[in-house]
Amino acid sequence: MRISQLSAESGVPIPTIKYYLREGLLPQGEQTSATRAEYGPAHLRRLRLIRALLEVGRVPVAAIRRVIEAVEDERTDVHTMLGTAHYALASPPEPHSAGDEEWTRARDDVDRLIAGLGWRVGPFAPGRDELAQTLVTLERLGMPATDADLLVYARTAMDLARDHEMGKIPFDGPRDVAVETLVICTVMYGKALDVFRRLAHESESARILEA
Template sequence: MRMSELSTRSGVAIATIKYYLREGLLPQGVQLAATRAAYDDSHLRRLRLIRALLEVGRLPIASIKKILDAVDDDSLPLHELLGTAHYALSPAVESEPGEDWTLARQAADRLVDELGWAVAPGAPARDELAQALLRLRQLGLTTDLRPYAELADRLVTEVELPTIPLDGPREAAVEALVLNSVLYGKAFEALRRLAQESASAARTANAPQSRS
């Protein structure tokens, strides 16, 4: 297909496609003439992935380039490829000075170990979890996150992971991971807040009214 058709089918402007080509995010097409090239479905898949990373994942171009390089590296196992994408989606969390942070990080690592999860020591989510534990402790709230962890484990293994096409194109697997992590994550948070409002309404309706 010509670039104009690629633009129409992908919904990406021609100027943007040319930018992706210059930056090496999109593979070059088959050159037909000095100013004309042909593109195929692989370019459509790549554009779809780029849009997911950019618009849904809100990743900078440098991070997208790193993920796409991993996609194109066939020697990289799929697990490591998905890890590259997952880590790029994780918010940056800086460790804090002091013993409280150390204890929180140790608690996060201990919970991961107790659950038997195969998580790399440098996974960004470990620091994210440690930060949450630290704030909970500072506010005097419970730091028992096992119920949340068990719920997350069931959600991932029973609902999310089966939707990731592990035996298809590598772009499709990364795109599914991004959509699961971001869009379904947002949907879950919205549903949780709705459930809280509903439960609060039911509980307060049945609560005894105070007398003045």
């Protein structure tokens, strides 16, 4: 398959495909001569993954590249690779001053919460900081989150992960498929959940206010 065909099948313009090649999101095609390269179904597949993450997940190109680098580093084991991919999807919180009391306390709360749940989460998981930032923000807004509230969300997330999501991941298959599935699952069903939540709010609001 030549680049024009790749473009036609995916709907992505040729200059954009070249951009993805430059950025390392898409592997180079197999060179058949100085001015020809051959692309295969794997490229089409990768291209669809990129567009899905960009358009539905609003994942920045730099984060997609980090995910892909995790896949292509053959030295790491599957768990590390999944972890790296997952960490790459995080959106780093605003930098905060190191000695921020409020912030340190929130971060401690998060660590205690995760420990209390018995979750096996790395000490440097970016989610810890993201959650701490969210807690600080809620406090500043005058609506501090209670532990009970947080536990509800944590358990909801774990129920979904355990019963409906991790089961889809083919751990025994090729490593790239495992990562790809994990990322798709995280991003796409994350989006779906987000949308359902907003729809549910609208529906409940209608029910309450029209009564």
